[in-house]
Amino acid sequence: MTNTLNWGIISTAHINRRLIPPIKKSGRSTLVGVASRGPAKAQAYAAEWGIPRAFGSYQELLDSPDINAVYIPLPNNMHHEWAIKAAQAGKHILCEKPLALSVAEVDDMAQAAQDNNVVLLEAFQYRMHPQIAALQKTLGEGLIGEVKHITTRFSFVLEDETNIRLIKELGGGSLWDLGCYNVSFCQAVAQSDPVEVFAWQKTTAAGVEISLSGQLRYENGIVAHVHCGFDRSFRMSATIEGTTGDIDLSSPFLPDVDVNPSGFSHIVDRVETRIDTPVKDPYLCEVEALEAAALDGVPAPYTLAHSRGNIATIVALYQSAEQGKPVAVE
Numbered sequence: 273m274t275n276t277l278n279w280g281i282i283s284t285a286h287i288n289r290r291l292i293p294p295i296k297k298s299g300r301s302t303l304v305g306v307a308s309r310g311p312a313k314a315q316a317y318a319a320e321w322g323i324p325r326a327f328g329s330y331q332e333l334l335d336s337p338d339i340n341a342v343y344i345p346l347p348n349n350m351h352h353e354w355a356i357k358a359a360q361a362g363k364h365i366l367c368e369k370p371l372a373l374s375v376a377e378v379d380d381m382a383q384a385a386q387d388n389n390v391v392l393l394e395a396f397q398y399r400m401h402p403q404i405a406a407l408q409k410t411l412g413e414g415l416i417g418e419v420k421h422i423t424t425r426f427s428f429v430l431e432d433e434t435n436i437r438l439i440k441e442l443g444g445g446s447l448w449d450l451g452c453y454n455v456s457f458c459q460a461v462a463q464s465d466p467v468e469v470f471a472w473q474k475t476t477a478a479g480v481e482i483s484l485s486g487q488l489r490y491e492n493g494i495v496a497h498v499h500c501g502f503d504r505s506f507r508m509s510a511t512i513e514g515t516t517g518d519i520d521l522s523s524p525f526l527p528d529v530d531v532n533p534s535g536f537s538h539i540v541d542r543v544e545t546r547i548d549t550p551v552k553d554p555y556l557c558e559v560e561a562l563e564a565a566a567l568d569g570v571p572a573p574y575t576l577a578h579s580r581g582n583i584a585t586i587v588a589l590y591q592s593a594e595q596g597k598p599v600a601v602e
């Protein structure tokens with residue numbers, strides 16, 4: 273039994289820049305290697321980021337016995353294949369969001385993790401940040417009475433057609449990329465998954481969804497509106513409406529990253545009171561969550577059941593947008 277996670281990173285993805293510092297900083301993690309689809313790219317990247325080992329293929333990294341945990345920041349359509357291969361190689365896994373592109377894929381991945389006795393954690397950093405726990409506590413204490421409605425937005429302008437987010441076969445689409453946050457945030461507030469959804473979408477000529485607006489109905493009576501898109505300015509926001517007041521979050525999905533401080537506002541009769549929450553790098557939170565789950569057996573605050581509900585809701589939203597009618601969530 274080891275006391276350290278010895279990490280390998282699978283690919284030279286852009287998002288790695290957020291994970292490399294916390295992995296290096298955490299006392300219970302060591303960054304051992306990075307893999308790329310070719311040796312030259314892996315070596316150049318390892319040199320640039322001060323990573324000891326470079327692997328010329330993803331499988332070579334998985335075959336390395338001195339690595340016991342991997343970070344998978346691959347295009348969305350590759351999460352399923354490489355998480356299963358990593359589990360079969362006995363590695364604990366932090367896999368980027370969205371975990372998979374279907375409920376069946378989530379179930380396969382969960383089964384592989386269970387069969388090989390490893391932890392599989394979807395990298396929803398904000399769900400492991402203290403902001404969300406503080407929000408849930410505040411809601412539980414009844415600060416805004418009974419929650420009735422949730423509205424969330426996540427958008428930025430994306431026009432580069434070579435970006436993985438605009439390539440359908442790679443799992444492109446703004447709901448997969450951004451809206452997965454909105455849906456998972458509603459899950460955290462409603463404390464369940466919706467029973468029914470309805471959505472409208474806008475797609476490119478190549479059939480990739482670039483804007484989606486959806487309604488989610490929960491069994492407990494809460495209704496949520498999620499909207500996301502690559503067709504308008506950068507903004508994330510969330511408003512929770514209760515019987516005695518509202519809560520606004522200006523940075524629901526990237527707390528304490530760049531210029532986005534954590535915390536929220538409590539609004540009653542147009543009077544706004546700021547509630548600060550602990551400041552922490554959310555990417556360090558997810559590194560620590562994998563450490564605690566893999567090394568101490570402490571369940572992560574975001575479970576595979578949450579991942580499954582999130583993916584089921586996204587799939588239903590896309591089905592609804594295509595069919596033009598409400599769809600029940602699986």
Ligand SMILES: NC(=O)c1ccc[n+]([C@@H]2O[C@H](COP(=O)([O-])OP(=O)(O)OC[C@H]3O[C@@H](n4cnc5c(N)ncnc54)[C@H](OP(=O)(O)O)[C@@H]3O)[C@@H](O)[C@H]2O)c1
Pocket residue numbers: 283284285286287288307308309310313345346347348368369370395396397436442449
């Ligand atoms: N949690 C967050 O805050 C956050 C933020 C951004 C992105 N993400 C997630 O992280 C993942 C990666 O996003 P990213 O923006 O970092 O992507 P990216 O920069 O395009 O990187 C993806 C990497 O995958 C590898 N790859 C393998 N097959 C590929 C293919 N057919 N086309 C393109 N790349 C391929 C490439 O690495 P090699 O060439 O080295 O093999 C590439 O560098 C996505 O799942 C995304 O949703 C999460």
